[in-house]
Amino acid sequence: LERGAEGVGLYRTEFLYLNKSAHPTEDEHHAAYSAVLAALGPARPVVIRTLDLGADKFSSVSGAVANEKNPFLGLRSVRLCLTNRDLFTTQLRAILRVGLLGDVRVMFPMISTVDELRQCKTLLNDVKEELEYAGIPFKRDVRVGTMIEVPSAALLADVLAGEVDFFSVGTNDLIQYTLAADRNNEHVAHLYNPADPTVLRLIRLVMQAAQKEHARRPADRPFEVNVCGEMSGEPLYVPLLVGLGLRQFSATPRKIPEIKRVIRELRIPEAEEVARRALGMECASQVTSYLRDYLRKLLPSEAVD
Numbered sequence: 001l002e003r004g005a006e007g008v009g010l011y012r013t014e015f016l017y018l019n020k021s022a023h024p025t026e027d028e029h030h031a032a033y034s035a036v037l038a039a040l041g042p043a044r045p046v047v048i049r050t051l052d053l054g055a056d057k058f059s060s061v062s063g064a065v066a067n068e069k070n071p072f073l074g075l076r077s078v079r080l081c082l083t084n085r086d087l088f089t090t091q092l093r094a095i096l097r098v099g100l101l102g103d104v105r106v107m108f109p110m111i112s113t114v115d116e117l118r119q120c121k122t123l124l125n126d127v128k129e130e131l132e133y134a135g136i137p138f139k140r141d142v143r144v145g146t147m148i149e150v151p152s153a154a155l156l157a158d159v160l161a162g163e164v165d166f167f168s169v170g171t172n173d174l175i176q177y178t179l180a181a182d183r184n185n186e187h188v189a190h191l192y193n194p195a196d197p198t199v200l201r202l203i204r205l206v207m208q209a210a211q212k213e214h215a216r217r218p219a220d221r222p223f224e225v226n227v228c229g230e231m232s233g234e235p236l237y238v239p240l241l242v243g244l245g246l247r248q249f250s251a252t253p254r255k256i257p258e259i260k261r262v263i264r265e266l267r268i269p270e271a272e273e274v275a276r277r278a279l280g281m282e283c284a285s286q287v288t289s290y291l292r293d294y295l296r297k298l299l300p301s302e303a304v305d
Protein backbone atom coordinates (compact mmCIF):
# COMPACT_ATOMS: atom_id res chain seq x y z
CA LEU A 1 0.00 0.00 0.00
CA GLU A 2 2.91 2.34 0.73
CA ARG A 3 4.04 1.87 -2.86
CA GLY A 4 0.61 2.62 -4.29
CA ALA A 5 -0.90 -0.83 -4.77
CA GLU A 6 -4.65 -1.18 -5.04
CA GLY A 7 -4.84 -4.80 -4.04
CA VAL A 8 -2.98 -8.10 -4.17
CA GLY A 9 -2.89 -9.60 -7.64
CA LEU A 10 -1.02 -12.75 -6.67
CA TYR A 11 -0.89 -14.12 -3.17
CA ARG A 12 1.43 -17.13 -3.37
CA THR A 13 0.45 -19.56 -0.63
CA GLU A 14 3.34 -22.02 -0.96
CA PHE A 15 5.24 -20.44 1.94
CA LEU A 16 2.75 -22.08 4.30
CA TYR A 17 4.15 -25.44 3.24
CA LEU A 18 7.83 -24.81 2.74
CA ASN A 19 10.17 -25.79 5.59
CA LYS A 20 7.32 -27.31 7.57
CA SER A 21 7.17 -30.76 9.11
CA ALA A 22 3.37 -31.08 8.77
CA HIS A 23 0.62 -29.76 6.54
CA PRO A 24 -0.79 -26.44 7.71
CA THR A 25 -4.25 -26.78 9.21
CA GLU A 26 -7.32 -24.98 7.91
CA ASP A 27 -7.01 -22.53 10.79
CA GLU A 28 -3.37 -21.81 9.93
CA HIS A 29 -4.40 -21.03 6.36
CA HIS A 30 -7.21 -18.87 7.68
CA ALA A 31 -4.93 -16.97 10.07
CA ALA A 32 -2.39 -16.21 7.32
CA TYR A 33 -5.04 -14.94 4.90
CA SER A 34 -6.82 -12.96 7.62
CA ALA A 35 -3.63 -11.04 8.33
CA VAL A 36 -3.49 -9.88 4.70
CA LEU A 37 -7.17 -8.95 4.71
CA ALA A 38 -6.71 -7.01 7.93
CA ALA A 39 -3.94 -4.96 6.31
CA LEU A 40 -5.80 -4.34 3.04
CA GLY A 41 -9.26 -3.69 4.37
CA PRO A 42 -12.58 -5.00 3.04
CA ALA A 43 -12.65 -3.24 -0.35
CA ARG A 44 -9.31 -4.04 -1.99
CA PRO A 45 -9.12 -7.25 -4.00
CA VAL A 46 -6.89 -10.05 -2.75
CA VAL A 47 -6.30 -12.88 -5.19
CA ILE A 48 -5.33 -16.02 -3.28
CA ARG A 49 -3.67 -18.55 -5.51
CA THR A 50 -4.13 -22.15 -4.48
CA LEU A 51 -1.06 -24.25 -3.86
CA ASP A 52 1.56 -24.23 -6.58
CA LEU A 53 3.97 -26.76 -5.12
CA GLY A 54 6.20 -29.16 -7.01
CA ALA A 55 9.02 -28.62 -9.50
CA ASP A 56 11.08 -25.71 -8.14
CA LYS A 57 8.81 -25.21 -5.13
CA PHE A 58 9.28 -28.48 -3.35
CA SER A 59 8.05 -29.43 0.07
CA SER A 60 8.54 -32.86 1.62
CA VAL A 61 5.15 -32.65 3.34
CA SER A 62 3.23 -31.65 0.24
CA GLY A 63 2.66 -35.08 -1.26
CA ALA A 64 4.78 -34.02 -4.22
CA VAL A 65 6.63 -36.85 -5.89
CA ALA A 66 10.34 -36.73 -5.20
CA ASN A 67 12.80 -37.46 -8.00
CA GLU A 68 10.44 -37.00 -10.90
CA LYS A 69 12.50 -37.18 -14.08
CA ASN A 70 10.87 -34.08 -15.47
CA PRO A 71 9.35 -32.22 -12.51
CA PHE A 72 8.31 -29.10 -14.43
CA LEU A 73 6.14 -31.36 -16.58
CA GLY A 74 5.16 -33.56 -13.69
CA LEU A 75 2.74 -33.73 -10.82
CA ARG A 76 3.01 -30.13 -9.77
CA SER A 77 0.69 -27.35 -8.75
CA VAL A 78 -3.01 -27.89 -9.38
CA ARG A 79 -2.30 -31.41 -10.63
CA LEU A 80 -0.86 -32.26 -7.24
CA CYS A 81 -3.87 -30.68 -5.50
CA LEU A 82 -6.36 -32.62 -7.60
CA THR A 83 -4.68 -35.90 -6.64
CA ASN A 84 -4.49 -34.89 -2.96
CA ARG A 85 -8.03 -33.76 -2.34
CA ASP A 86 -7.63 -33.34 1.43
CA LEU A 87 -4.74 -30.99 0.89
CA PHE A 88 -6.80 -29.02 -1.62
CA THR A 89 -10.09 -28.89 0.28
CA THR A 90 -8.38 -27.74 3.49
CA GLN A 91 -7.11 -24.69 1.65
CA LEU A 92 -10.37 -24.07 -0.22
CA ARG A 93 -12.35 -24.15 3.03
CA ALA A 94 -10.06 -21.52 4.53
CA ILE A 95 -10.29 -19.30 1.43
CA LEU A 96 -14.08 -19.47 1.35
CA ARG A 97 -14.29 -18.67 5.06
CA VAL A 98 -11.87 -15.76 4.87
CA GLY A 99 -13.91 -14.43 1.96
CA LEU A 100 -16.28 -12.93 4.51
CA LEU A 101 -13.57 -10.45 5.50
CA GLY A 102 -13.17 -8.71 2.16
CA ASP A 103 -12.85 -8.95 -1.61
CA VAL A 104 -11.17 -12.36 -1.66
CA ARG A 105 -10.79 -14.13 -4.98
CA VAL A 106 -9.50 -17.63 -5.62
CA MET A 107 -7.20 -18.55 -8.48
CA PHE A 108 -6.03 -21.91 -9.78
CA PRO A 109 -2.45 -22.22 -11.08
CA MET A 110 -1.00 -24.31 -13.92
CA ILE A 111 -4.32 -25.09 -15.56
CA SER A 112 -3.64 -26.84 -18.84
CA THR A 113 -7.07 -28.14 -19.91
CA VAL A 114 -10.69 -27.10 -19.47
CA ASP A 115 -11.43 -30.40 -17.69
CA GLU A 116 -8.85 -29.60 -15.08
CA LEU A 117 -10.41 -26.19 -14.47
CA ARG A 118 -13.88 -27.73 -14.25
CA GLN A 119 -12.65 -30.28 -11.71
CA CYS A 120 -11.33 -27.43 -9.56
CA LYS A 121 -14.64 -25.60 -9.77
CA THR A 122 -16.58 -28.76 -8.92
CA LEU A 123 -14.41 -29.31 -5.90
CA LEU A 124 -14.90 -25.69 -4.84
CA ASN A 125 -18.67 -26.20 -5.07
CA ASP A 126 -18.44 -29.41 -3.06
CA VAL A 127 -16.55 -27.55 -0.37
CA LYS A 128 -19.24 -24.86 -0.32
CA GLU A 129 -21.90 -27.54 0.18
CA GLU A 130 -19.91 -29.05 3.05
CA LEU A 131 -19.56 -25.69 4.77
CA GLU A 132 -23.23 -24.94 4.22
CA TYR A 133 -24.24 -28.31 5.64
CA ALA A 134 -22.01 -27.82 8.68
CA GLY A 135 -23.45 -24.34 9.28
CA ILE A 136 -20.05 -22.68 8.88
CA PRO A 137 -20.25 -19.13 7.48
CA PHE A 138 -18.42 -18.49 4.19
CA LYS A 139 -18.56 -16.35 1.07
CA ARG A 140 -20.67 -18.14 -1.51
CA ASP A 141 -20.12 -15.68 -4.35
CA VAL A 142 -16.32 -15.73 -4.39
CA ARG A 143 -14.79 -14.80 -7.75
CA VAL A 144 -12.87 -17.58 -9.43
CA GLY A 145 -9.96 -17.17 -11.79
CA THR A 146 -7.42 -19.22 -13.63
CA MET A 147 -3.80 -18.59 -14.32
CA ILE A 148 -2.77 -18.71 -17.93
CA GLU A 149 0.78 -19.96 -17.73
CA VAL A 150 0.82 -23.01 -19.97
CA PRO A 151 0.69 -22.53 -23.75
CA SER A 152 -2.29 -24.92 -24.00
CA ALA A 153 -4.27 -22.60 -21.70
CA ALA A 154 -3.35 -19.55 -23.75
CA LEU A 155 -4.44 -21.31 -26.94
CA LEU A 156 -7.71 -22.31 -25.27
CA ALA A 157 -8.29 -18.91 -23.64
CA ASP A 158 -11.61 -18.34 -25.45
CA VAL A 159 -12.99 -21.55 -23.92
CA LEU A 160 -11.47 -21.04 -20.46
CA ALA A 161 -12.86 -17.49 -20.32
CA GLY A 162 -16.39 -18.89 -20.25
CA GLU A 163 -15.55 -20.78 -17.07
CA VAL A 164 -14.18 -18.05 -14.79
CA ASP A 165 -14.36 -14.43 -13.64
CA PHE A 166 -10.77 -13.53 -14.45
CA PHE A 167 -7.47 -14.53 -16.00
CA SER A 168 -4.03 -13.91 -14.64
CA VAL A 169 -1.23 -14.42 -17.12
CA GLY A 170 1.78 -16.04 -15.46
CA THR A 171 4.53 -15.11 -17.84
CA ASN A 172 7.28 -16.73 -15.76
CA ASP A 173 5.98 -20.18 -16.59
CA LEU A 174 4.39 -19.24 -19.89
CA ILE A 175 7.80 -18.22 -21.26
CA GLN A 176 9.56 -21.35 -20.08
CA TYR A 177 6.91 -23.68 -21.45
CA THR A 178 6.58 -21.84 -24.74
CA LEU A 179 10.30 -21.76 -25.46
CA ALA A 180 11.11 -25.06 -23.71
CA ALA A 181 13.68 -23.18 -21.62
CA ASP A 182 13.89 -23.81 -17.87
CA ARG A 183 13.38 -20.49 -16.10
CA ASN A 184 16.10 -21.38 -13.56
CA ASN A 185 18.75 -22.72 -15.94
CA GLU A 186 21.47 -20.23 -16.82
CA HIS A 187 22.57 -22.35 -19.80
CA VAL A 188 19.34 -21.65 -21.63
CA ALA A 189 18.75 -18.16 -20.26
CA HIS A 190 19.36 -16.71 -23.75
CA LEU A 191 16.17 -18.44 -24.92
CA TYR A 192 14.07 -17.35 -21.98
CA ASN A 193 12.81 -14.00 -23.18
CA PRO A 194 9.49 -12.20 -22.56
CA ALA A 195 9.98 -10.30 -25.83
CA ASP A 196 9.96 -13.45 -27.92
CA PRO A 197 7.30 -13.13 -30.64
CA THR A 198 5.83 -16.50 -29.64
CA VAL A 199 5.19 -15.22 -26.12
CA LEU A 200 3.71 -11.98 -27.43
CA ARG A 201 1.39 -13.87 -29.75
CA LEU A 202 0.12 -16.02 -26.91
CA ILE A 203 -0.47 -12.98 -24.70
CA ARG A 204 -2.35 -11.33 -27.54
CA LEU A 205 -4.60 -14.38 -27.87
CA VAL A 206 -5.34 -14.26 -24.15
CA MET A 207 -6.08 -10.54 -24.21
CA GLN A 208 -8.38 -10.91 -27.20
CA ALA A 209 -10.30 -13.71 -25.51
CA ALA A 210 -10.55 -11.65 -22.31
CA GLN A 211 -11.83 -8.59 -24.19
CA LYS A 212 -14.50 -10.64 -25.95
CA GLU A 213 -15.61 -12.15 -22.67
CA HIS A 214 -15.61 -8.72 -21.04
CA ALA A 215 -18.03 -7.48 -23.70
CA ARG A 216 -20.38 -10.37 -22.90
CA ARG A 217 -20.45 -9.92 -19.13
CA PRO A 218 -22.71 -7.53 -17.16
CA ALA A 219 -21.14 -4.26 -16.03
CA ASP A 220 -21.46 -5.18 -12.36
CA ARG A 221 -19.54 -8.42 -12.87
CA PRO A 222 -16.87 -7.61 -15.45
CA PHE A 223 -14.45 -10.17 -16.78
CA GLU A 224 -10.96 -9.14 -15.72
CA VAL A 225 -7.44 -9.94 -16.80
CA ASN A 226 -4.06 -9.14 -15.35
CA VAL A 227 -0.48 -10.20 -15.90
CA CYS A 228 1.21 -11.46 -12.76
CA GLY A 229 4.55 -12.74 -14.04
CA GLU A 230 7.74 -10.69 -13.69
CA MET A 231 7.14 -9.27 -17.16
CA SER A 232 4.43 -6.96 -15.85
CA GLY A 233 6.90 -5.41 -13.41
CA GLU A 234 9.33 -4.46 -16.18
CA PRO A 235 8.87 -0.87 -17.44
CA LEU A 236 10.15 -2.00 -20.85
CA TYR A 237 7.03 -4.11 -21.47
CA VAL A 238 4.44 -1.72 -20.04
CA PRO A 239 3.65 0.17 -23.30
CA LEU A 240 3.33 -3.12 -25.16
CA LEU A 241 1.05 -4.67 -22.53
CA VAL A 242 -1.13 -1.56 -22.33
CA GLY A 243 -1.29 -1.60 -26.12
CA LEU A 244 -2.51 -5.18 -26.00
CA GLY A 245 -5.34 -4.08 -23.72
CA LEU A 246 -3.95 -4.78 -20.27
CA ARG A 247 -5.39 -2.50 -17.58
CA GLN A 248 -4.33 -4.36 -14.43
CA PHE A 249 -0.74 -5.02 -13.52
CA SER A 250 0.31 -7.31 -10.74
CA ALA A 251 3.89 -6.60 -9.77
CA THR A 252 6.29 -6.84 -6.91
CA PRO A 253 5.80 -3.78 -4.63
CA ARG A 254 9.23 -2.35 -5.40
CA LYS A 255 8.26 -1.98 -9.07
CA ILE A 256 4.88 -0.28 -8.65
CA PRO A 257 6.06 3.36 -8.78
CA GLU A 258 8.14 2.72 -11.93
CA ILE A 259 5.20 1.03 -13.65
CA LYS A 260 2.87 3.87 -12.78
CA ARG A 261 5.41 6.38 -14.00
CA VAL A 262 5.44 4.75 -17.46
CA ILE A 263 1.66 4.41 -17.59
CA ARG A 264 1.16 8.10 -16.80
CA GLU A 265 3.21 9.09 -19.86
CA LEU A 266 1.41 6.73 -22.23
CA ARG A 267 -1.37 7.49 -24.66
CA ILE A 268 -3.53 4.50 -25.53
CA PRO A 269 -3.44 4.89 -29.35
CA GLU A 270 0.35 5.14 -29.19
CA ALA A 271 0.58 2.07 -26.99
CA GLU A 272 -1.65 0.20 -29.44
CA GLU A 273 0.71 1.17 -32.22
CA VAL A 274 3.66 -0.11 -30.16
CA ALA A 275 1.89 -3.45 -29.70
CA ARG A 276 0.98 -3.64 -33.38
CA ARG A 277 4.55 -3.03 -34.46
CA ALA A 278 6.11 -5.34 -31.88
CA LEU A 279 3.75 -8.13 -32.88
CA GLY A 280 4.91 -7.78 -36.47
CA MET A 281 8.54 -8.53 -35.57
CA GLU A 282 10.39 -11.79 -36.04
CA CYS A 283 12.68 -12.14 -33.06
CA ALA A 284 13.13 -11.08 -29.45
CA SER A 285 16.18 -8.88 -30.04
CA GLN A 286 14.29 -6.78 -32.60
CA VAL A 287 11.34 -6.37 -30.22
CA THR A 288 13.62 -5.49 -27.29
CA SER A 289 15.55 -2.81 -29.12
CA TYR A 290 12.32 -1.32 -30.47
CA LEU A 291 10.77 -1.22 -26.97
CA ARG A 292 13.94 0.26 -25.51
CA ASP A 293 13.97 3.06 -28.08
CA TYR A 294 10.33 3.74 -27.43
CA LEU A 295 10.81 3.93 -23.66
CA ARG A 296 13.78 6.26 -24.08
CA LYS A 297 11.62 8.63 -26.08
CA LEU A 298 8.77 8.32 -23.60
CA LEU A 299 10.96 9.01 -20.56
CA PRO A 300 13.83 11.09 -21.95
CA SER A 301 15.14 12.10 -18.53
CA GLU A 302 15.52 8.54 -17.24
CA ALA A 303 18.09 5.82 -17.76
CA VAL A 304 16.56 2.90 -19.63
CA ASP A 305 18.50 -0.36 -19.63
Ligand code: PEP
Nearest residue numbers: 149170171172173228229
Ligand atom coordinates in the same frame (compact mmCIF):
# COMPACT_ATOMS: atom_id res chain seq x y z
C1 PEP B 1 4.23 -17.25 -13.26
O1 PEP B 1 4.50 -18.40 -13.60
O2 PEP B 1 4.35 -16.26 -14.00
C2 PEP B 1 3.78 -16.98 -11.88
C3 PEP B 1 3.37 -15.78 -11.52
O3 PEP B 1 3.82 -18.00 -10.99
P1 PEP B 1 5.17 -18.45 -10.24
O4 PEP B 1 6.24 -17.45 -10.58
O5 PEP B 1 4.82 -18.51 -8.81
O6 PEP B 1 5.39 -19.79 -10.86
Ligand code: MG
Nearest residue numbers: 149170172173
Ligand atom coordinates in the same frame (compact mmCIF):
# COMPACT_ATOMS: atom_id res chain seq x y z
MG1 MG C 1 3.85 -20.05 -12.37
